[in-house]
Amino acid sequence: MLLNPRQQEAVKAIEGPVLVLAGAGSGKTRVITEKIAHLIQRCGYPARHIAAVTFTNKAAREMKERVGQTLGRQYTRGLTVSTFHTLGLTIIRKEVTKLNMKPGFSLFDDQDSFALLKALTEPELDGDKTLLKLLQSQISNWKNAMLSPEQALAQAQQPDDQMFAEFYRRYQQNMKACNAIDFDDLILLPTLLLKTDEQSRTRWQNKFHYLLVDEYQDTNTSQYELVRLLVGERANFTVVGDDDQSIYSWRGAQPQNLALLQKDFPKLKVIKLEQNYRSHGRILKAANILIENNPHVFDKKLFSEMEYGVPLRVIYGRNEEHEAERVIAEIVRRRFLERTPYHQFALLYRGNHQARVFEKALISNRIPYRMTGGQSFFARAEIKDIMAYLRLLVNPSDDTAFIRIINTPKRGIGPHTVERIGDLAHELHVGLYEAADHQALKTRLGAREYQSVQYFVDFMKRAARRCDHGADAASALFDLLKLIGYEEWLYESSPSVSAAEMRWKNVNELMRWITEMLKGDDDAEPLTLEQAVAKLCLRDMLSRNEEEEQGDQVQLMTLHASKGLEFPHVFMVGMEEGLLPHQSSIDEGMVEEERRLAYVGITRAQQSLIFTMARERRQYGDVIRPEPSRFLYELPQDDLEWEEQAKANEAARENARASGLELLRKAMED
DNA sequence: ACGGATGCAGGCATA
């Protein structure tokens, strides 16, 4: 298919800054892909001087794949297609010395950060979960806004803010001691470095001559700053975004960055893609009308040349179980009547917890399904354990990893012993692992405990040595796994044999990835253990391994996770006040973002769209009777069939037929 | 002092 004029314009505008406002389903991935091809083939840009940045690994993989298909693999060698975070990691790794970091640094995920925060605020916060979560997101906000602990403290108005700023300082200090950085640092550190160090800035500006950024409305302040620093004076770049699909302000995204661009780059060329190739007319109309309730920076009206399609529907369940049953009945009906395969249906919901009921119903009806997101592979305890072993191997200062595995599997080292090690570490100003290996520990522990600790340190040392020198790090890891008896431990500690089997399977899957990464393959260089561990921490696997088998399965995911995807038939479930818009968003006056979320959901649908809700819903202990979501009332009612209304129409039609009132029947059908 | 078991509390944003 040929590109339309607007798309062509977007592809061919290569001098100076370009903003592509790409509505949902307007073919933006295609534009980015074609543009990369154009730059390489027509404009003589070497692939290694082009970088395309996305937000998710999935998007990055897909884009790499599609550029490869368009151009042929040999042309894409050296091309950088990665997420912001991976790009940040690349820069950090090349600049470790300038950043005063030791190689082999650990990447803390949210859980690791949380654990650390909890530990170092113990006296003040006493493990208060809500406060800790608040603190964690506050620190994240500060980092995304590029504020140091000192600046945060200076800005603090109330004593509470001052306390949080103080915790922020403590946190940073401890991260440094652990030779660890968190996800926000992956952007912040490169940004600060490029800002202050001219040499580094020049190096990276010379590395990338052209920059493309996808989902630009999701960038936060430090990401935007990084973009600006990377493109420099030359300002040759293309960003693609849609302010109507900005749904991540809660993690620091600044959709204003779209407008800011025009101010910072007066020469900015703005191109709108408004033709939608995805959805039937009715669906698009509904989406347009809904989003008109929001204020806009750039006016944009999507149109479609596709058929108008069937009406949108609203169906009810008595309660959430019944809601799920009705959705499933509809899927089954359409599968048999219209031969629609399962994979063409998607169930979209606001919160992960909503998935449970639907999962249950799908299982009991033996309908295959695939759930994206939710409890991910890397959140599983067994994976976190193994990852902690790996992290400690490459970074002996990683105290969080040490604490996780010092007694997993159980080897007789309890909290008391760990505390003693902690005391010593504190006195000597070293990490826990180093303290555990210290002479002085012998006099402070009982003989049995000391021996257990020695045993642990001993095999870790040996494993680390084999990983460093030996060509075969992989087999060292397998031996380590054997030695600690992890498989046996899983069978002892799991609630059932099948759970243990599952967990062991996961561990093996992880080991397989590592082995492959260490070995390398056709389009991937062999990695050091250090690099492999970092990649795993970013959940950034090279090959397509972690794509699970995709049979004919109903798709389940959150509205957030659905962005960028499309499905022939969509169910948006739980369309109720309190769920969508979510109660806390209503309370905080953040309904506009919820509306965008609804907009994202609606524009995923290609052919049919059904909204569902429950009349009664269990919440915590009690039962509530939710109101229909305000968004349903904002949709064009002519294109929306409410169930009762449909039933009423049906009844009237029936009556008319029975009484032979031909005219009335005709009227009803209009 | 460690580790397993049992009982109770609070819990749902969204990657």
Added chain:
DNA sequence: CTGCATCCGT
């Protein structure tokens, strides 16, 4: 329903 705390047995 899950995760943590506490208690008790070894």
